[in-house]
Amino acid sequence: MLRRLSFVVTTIMCWHLCSFVTLAEGKKPEEMDKFPPGPLEMTTPDPLVRDTVKKQPLTAEELQKLEIALNELNQEATTKLQAGDQETAFAIWNRELRLRRFLGSLAELEALSRVGAIAQRSAGIAWQENERQQVKYITDRLQVIEKQMLTQKSTDLELWRSLAEAYQNVRIPKLAVGAYQQILTLVKKQNNNTAELETLKKIGELSLSWFDYSQAATTYQELLNLAIKQNDQPNEIVYLQQLAYIYEQGKQPQQAINVLNKLAAIYTRENNLTQLPALKIAIAENYQSVARENPNLLQEAFNNYQEAYVTAWKLEQYVSASEALQKLIKLYRSQNQIDEALQASQILLETEKLTTNFYGLMQAYDQIGQLYLEKKEDPQALIAFQKGLELAQQLKHQETYFTQKIETLSKGNL
Structure with missing residues (x-):
């Protein structure tokens, strides 16, 4: 029995091997490495289109009948998808997409865009391999169409816009940007300022969406x-x-600083000072970044933080003034400018009082205490921590921290 089974298995293996060799003999090596065509590349005859279409294009009447039939296929696929049969739905849609090209590039692009959006949405919700593969089939076809349009040097704006929208629907912003750049070239040649503006906005938004800051x-x-x-x-x-x-x-x-300074100049010229504190803070932060390579520019950071809190104070924007002061104090401390940090901290105290920000006030006293400790002036540090404790007790927050600070200083002064 075992011998007979072994003979059968060996015979089957030999038959498969011989079949493979026979098939391989008729193919070139490079063809053997190719994957089978995707569902949108298949050229199998379809009963909705007569066999002689290559010799004689479809008539207007035939195209009209085909369009009605394809709309019915779309409806059938939609029904299947709603019933949860995604595999059948996309098989029907792929048939529709293959046949849509008989109606022209625009009709095909619009259908690819529609089905691509559905496939992308389904892939995003369920993250299923089939839907992701479907998105790839559609993207590949879109790129084939784009290549043809580029080869033919197409100036059809409607076609390019449809392509760009299709790329957006399959969520490939980089390719969408490429299509919009073709549109931009065309509308510039037409001196269409409105279309140029809208196209540039689209390119800007899409570039940001995939973090192409350049x-x-x-x-x-x-x-x-x-x-x-x-x-x-x-x-x-x-x-x-x-x-x-x-x-x-x-x-x-540095580029950010240049732009922010232009904004500041506009606001100052228009006497719209309410925007200045936030701008000055942003400019100061960017100067801190630049100063890592060029320390001489650190003074610009100090200057802009000071301008920010002074302007904010005048405008009674005490929250912005507090933010600028906190950043200024941190910068002073990083440069070991303790006296300047203490002066700024005293102004911060007054600012927090005006905003009745008790938590901020508690933190300011803590900061002052730490600064006095750095100066070895324990009595002043003790006073600051005691005031901080009073606020901590009211807030029922960080009481243990301030108590420990006070106990440590009190023991040290015995």
């Missing part, structure tokens, strides 16, 4: 130039704010 900066700089040229100050401010954010995210502090 492309985003270039785009928003172009938008800024247009706003300045058109004397559009509201949008000039918006684009400057966006550029400041981009440069900060892209770790380009």
